[in-house]
Amino acid sequence: MAEKIRITTPLTEEASRKLKAGDSVLISGVIYSARDAAHKVMTEALARGEKLPIDWHNQIVYYLGPTPAKPGNPIGSCGPTTAGRMDAYTPTMLEQGIKGMIGKGSREPEVIESMKKNGATYFAAVGGAAAFISKSVKKYEVIAYPELGPEALAALTVEDFPAIVVIDSEGNNFYEIGQKPYRRL
């Protein structure tokens, strides 16, 4: 495997546009977790013309609903959730300035179009590797919507969080590229 690329947040459009499908990365800095319910609340707030609890400009969103933290740990197990469930909200959220998304699984063409336009990158973390991934999380802090429980909007301080670029800002899709050489049906 090629060398892993270290990236730190905030992620600028320029840095995002340099990443290519298939690149392995280690992310450090602050990333924000939000999944279905938080996305719904945020897009509804935007539709009403309200401000969001954080400025998403140059930020990375992690689609995550962790297990509760055991005493003494910053977070419980925290692997990625299926990104496709966020697709309906994603173009709206990308317009807010998000430059990176971490999840698992495929995305809709409208999302990829919006990623190209906004210079955003979609990373996959290994689905189910939740205990392993938790080792890279140093801090977990709920920022908004605590009533949503594991779906609350939270800030995670991460160090060398392992991920792979699956869809880059040009729309190249590693799910397709990676499967092709091994398809023998």
Added chain:
Amino acid sequence: MRTIQVEQITEAVAQMCKEAAYYLPEDVYQALKKGRETEESPVGRDVLDQIIKNAEIAKAEDRPICQDTGMTIVFLEVGQDLHIEGGSLNDAINAGVAKGYTEGYLRKSVVAEPLFDRKNTQNNTPAIIYTQMVPGDKLKIEIEPKGFGSENKSDIKMLVPADGVEGVKKAVMDIILHASCNPCPPMVVGVGIGGTMDKAAYYSKRALLRPLTVRNEHPKYAQLEKDLLDMINKTGIGPQLGGTTSALAVNIEWGPTHIAGLPVAVTICCHATRHSKRVL
């Protein structure tokens, strides 16, 4: 007539929920290691390394293997000579699930009503409970916490008898190709054939309890399991980002059906194929 108290059942279920969440069954772990040896894609090998490491950390530190600790499916075999005392069996099971998910720091992922409110019940109940009466005076409990990343890719096809074996293969492969990288492969595929629409789905869930090293007792179904596994591993899906380890096993369970029907249900499970068993 043997008597057991409901508290004993609750306690057993609570422990089993935790065990299932933390400890990947040994056969699944070994299958992952075997997959790592034969995986052709370098990215695929990296993914498998993470998944194997993950299982080891989870076991050593009593941490959930996955943040989706699932909806709890419970399969019961109740001996008809057993007397359960102190309350209802279903309540005892649900109390055990609530206790296990709370004590074990597992994620509570169940909503009380599916469409309008979707309010979290805050204790992962109710469980999906299947109860079967059997001879004897024992209570066998099997727990299958089912994550929904993979569950959402499960499906059922109502074939007709003329579709035959080729039809079954096509139905299963259509479902697998549609699921692709989404259900956290390498997958374990439970296939239910026969019964009614719902019974086939039940068989496909039960099939996930069988060790991955044990093939169907019926040689023709065993062959079909092998053929399907081979086909799935040729899709290129691999361990999430392409490769040759798309599935670890295909387990088929079958049962009698109607002269006009051939139901085929596929429950897709992720590499986090978790379950635990106890006999009281």
